[in-house]
Amino acid sequence: xxxxxxxxxxxxxxxxxxxxxxxxxxxxxxxxxxxxxxxxxxxxxxxxxxxxxxxxxxxxxxxxxxxxxxxxxxxxxxxxxxxxxxxxxxxxxxxxxxxxxxxxxxxxxxxxxxxxxxxxxxxxxxxxxxxxxxxxxxxxxxxxxxxxxxxxxxxxxxxxxxxxxxxxxxxxxxxxxxxxxxxxxxxxxxxxxxxxxxxxxxxxxxxxxxxxxxxxxxxxx
Numbered sequence: 605x606x607x608x609x610x611x612x613x614x615x616x617x618x619x620x621x622x623x624x625x626x627x628x629x630x631x632x633x634x635x636x637x638x639x640x641x642x643x644x645x646x647x648x649x650x651x652x653x654x655x656x657x658x659x660x661x662x663x664x665x666x667x668x669x670x671x672x673x674x675x676x677x678x679x680x681x682x683x684x685x686x687x688x689x690x691x692x693x694x695x696x697x698x699x700x701x702x703x704x705x706x707x708x709x710x711x712x713x714x715x716x717x718x719x720x721x722x723x724x725x726x727x728x729x730x731x732x733x734x735x736x737x738x739x740x741x742x743x744x745x746x747x748x749x750x751x752x753x754x755x756x757x758x759x760x761x762x763x764x765x766x767x768x769x770x771x772x773x774x775x776x777x778x779x780x781x782x783x784x785x786x787x788x789x790x791x792x793x794x795x796x797x798x799x800x801x802x803x804x805x806x807x808x809x810x811x812x813x814x815x816x817x818x819x820x821x822x823x824x825x
Contacts, residue, residue: 618710629656640664
């Protein structure tokens with residue numbers, strides 16, 4: 605009998621793992637916003653286009669990352685939150701597994717610009733489908749700026765099952781609510797681009813519930 609068990613390529617394994625962490629645009633936003641909170645951000649901006657299917661951008665003014673950390677952050681199980689098993693019993697962060705960025709990069713086109721306060725130049729990293737396309741020094745603000753485009757571009761069957769924009773947006777809001785309950789005191793901006801010429805802005809999240817009434821007034825949406 606011939607051998608039938610084999611190791612999956614990293615690209616396939618990453619897509620499988622991504623399916624457990626990233627189900628829809630709301631999952632991406634939840635993970636990136638929680639990372640921003642853990643990075644002690646004082647301001648967080650979230651921008652979505654086409655309910656996150658086309659583009660998601662999360663900008664924070666947190667600690668930022670060094671060049672090495674920026675590259676390592678996209679590896680599976682790479683994290684700054686824990687170092688040993690005992691740390692699991694004293695968690696003070698919203699995440700710790702180190703799977704989020706690797707999962708997002710496995711099924712989307714990601715650009716990261718990040719800079720710690722101690723550095724004059726930051727790092728720009730471009731990754732698509734788990735493949736690093738470029739890495740270079742760049743002038744940027746302190747903190748991290750994640751741009752996530754074309755979610756599930758390399759998993760057509762998964763992208764096909766994303767719902768209508770109204771449904772995906774309705775999933776984003778509860779996820780933000782769950783992530784942000786502990787930082788309502790922080791300046792926060794949520795921007796929704798329904799069409800290229802139609803943009804709604806919500807500040808400090810307290811007004812985000814208006815999205816539902818605004819959306820319902822757009823008959824063609």
